[in-house]
Amino acid sequence: MISDCHEFNFHKVNKNSDASWDFVIEPHGSLFSLKLREVWQYRDLLRMYVKRDIVTYYKQTVLGPLWFFIQPAITTIMFMFVFGNIAGISTDGLPQPLFYMAGLLCWNYFADCLNRCSETFTANQNVFGKVYFPRLVVPLSITVSNLVKMGVQALLFLAIYLYYMVSGYGCAINAYALLLPVLIFMLAGLGLGFGMLISSVTTKYRDLKFLISFGVQLWMYATPVIYPLSTLKENHPDLMWIILINPMTSIIETFKFAFLGSGTFSWVYLGYSLAFTVIIMLLGILTFNKVERNFIDVV
Secondary structure, three states: OOOOOOOEEEEEOOOOOOOOOOEEEEEOOOOOOOOHHHHHHOHHHHHHHHHHHHHHOOOOOOOHHHHHHHHHHHHHHHHHHHHHHHOOOOOOOOOHHHHHHHHHHHHHHHHHHHHHHOOHHHHOHHHHOOOOOOOOHHHHHHHHHHHHHHHHHHHHHHHHHHHHHHOOOOOOOOHHHHHHHHHHHHHHHHHHHHHHHHHHHHOOOHHHHHHHHHHHHHHHHOOOOOOOHHHHHHHOHHHHHHHHOOHHHHHHHHHHHHHHOOOOOOHHHHHHHHHHHHHHHHHHHHHHHHHOOOHHHHO
């Protein structure tokens, strides 16, 4: 067991050599190394973290996994009451439960990944200070375990979807639904990238963590979760550029367009979001790997 937070390379020594040891441990750390091969070597640990997150998240609660359904259901009802009925915000001709659940399904996965990944260093400093393993395993496990949670919540969305189909409402799912794996990758990449960047900064500036939850809530209102992009374009065209530079906008609009047949789809906007996702994810991983070398001396 290695009680240091620094990176090491393990080189197996040729048995035919004169050396009396099996492995040589030496410092290593290229600034531009993603260390994905090392993460693959620790895939068993990754699976263990994922299982731990799923099993213990609602451990010792009365309702247990039912909270996966209760939280988005209550949020959807509140959105229907406040934004749909009181404020009278359009849902682009879609039933309110379908419209809000579609947006929340994507947004909750992204927000959960961002919030939990942003606490990687501070929440795991005791473990990181005692044993070495690729620190990237922890935020990656968060994105995977949250994907399971998203899958469970998708069942609620599917139930509402089937209800309206049986009721005679024409839910126009189309070929763009094949983009779902790409959309999930983008949601995970944005949450992972921003989360690791924030986690790297908050190791030194702890007060920034108090802005995270508040900032994520504000970000949701700059994303077409509770309103369609078409309504904003019609009523506030001068604000469109602010919403369109948000990489989450095209992801949620594409999801609604693919599964509900209503929304704004553009290959240009989706390509922009994909490029933004790749850049922020790579930047997050590189920054994360750089900070992990000496973060234990800071926290």
